Amino acid sequence: MSSGRFSLLTGIFLIYSMVCFGEISNNSEKQGNAAPANNGNLHLEVKEAPIDQVFKIIESQAGIQLHVSSVPQKLVTATCTGTALEVLKCALGNDVNLIYQYSDNATDNSLPQLATVWVLGASSSNPQQLSKDSSHASSVCSPMDQNEQRKTPPLGKLALSAKEIEGLFKLSQSDKPADRKEALSRLALVDQADDGDIREIMKGALQDQSVRVREQAISGLARRNSPDIESVLNTALQDRDSNVRLMAVSNAGENVYVLQSALNDRNSDVRALARMKLNQISAMSADQ
Known part of the structure; x- marks a missing residue:
């Protein structure tokens, strides 16, 4: 994974999430020349692709940085359509903890742009979920409700009276x-x-x-x-x-x-x- 500086502190607003996911995949040849789709739709499709390769595809297509702590190697066969975060959630499996942050350049009329994601591994409440050795995973993910995304306020500066x-x-x-x-x-x-x-x-x-x-x-x-x-x-x-x-x-x-x-x-x-x-x-x- 690419390295980068974690700086929610000045100019980046961090949101963390500990949620349950399914698992996904994608077709890098289809998407290879497309512009990064951060809050737009990504369509990812792969068959028995290594999870590391799935991570690289998501990084490339969404224009984000991924930092992975500990995720077991597995082969992924799946299809998913959604935003970068939705697709990433699908790729990681159940009970994986994510910390993710958005860049600070959204306007009042746009959604925040996902910038960096830290993948911390299985949640302590169910650690055995991702402790298995290499395995095959297959899933189809459906997008989040757009209203749920818009609960996150646009980032930037607010000029208030x-x-x-x-x-x-x-x-x-x-x-x-x-x-x-x-x-x-x-x-x-x-x-x-x-x-x-x-x-x-x-x-x-x-x-x-x-x-x-x-x-x-x-x-x-x-x-x-x-x-x-x-x-x-x-x-x-x-x-x-x-x-x-x-x-x-x-x-x-x-x-x-x-x-x-x-x-x-x-x-x-x-x-x-x-x-x-x-x-x-x-x-x-x-x-x-």
Whole structure:
């Protein structure tokens, strides 16, 4: 897989997902000269293709970077049509954990563009699902509901009035976790240099009862380049929920200290992502 820099922190908005997939494939000769189809439809077809080759095809056709931690070798026979993320989900099998991030160049009228995906292997809740040796897999995937994709707000900068920002401050105190998360998500995108009040709202949300709100607070602080982001990440690494700790590692950038601390985490996914990022840092250093 190609190497690249993990930087949700400045200019990339990270979303992670732990979902169940089927398995897929594709025809590289049909798609070889096509423009990358990121949020448009990909049609992938292969017969008994090695999973590594499937990964390479998806990278090429979607214009994304894939970083794979541990996925058993298998031969894939399948057909799938959908967006890059839908096709990738199909390719990976049941209970595979993904962390994926979108680039920061979408407009108000476009969907976010998938940029990078980290494949962490089987979920700890059902680790045996992908622990088998080489096998054949066959599946047909159907696309996600487009309404589900559009729940992710377009990325970029939001030029909001003081009144609109105040409205988001109030929403961040809602009784509903979904409202609080939405407020933090939008505040992270506000185009405002003097963002002390925004950072304070996000720091307060680090103690929220909702895991999703805490995750969004970490992502927002990283995106806004909070001056004390290292302290935020170190604190998040002590969170009781592994998803919050995973978000902290995702936002660690090239902070070797934070990543090395995460190598001792009790959750295998957190350790795997930290190890992958440290390896990428080492590879980049070696190339310089």
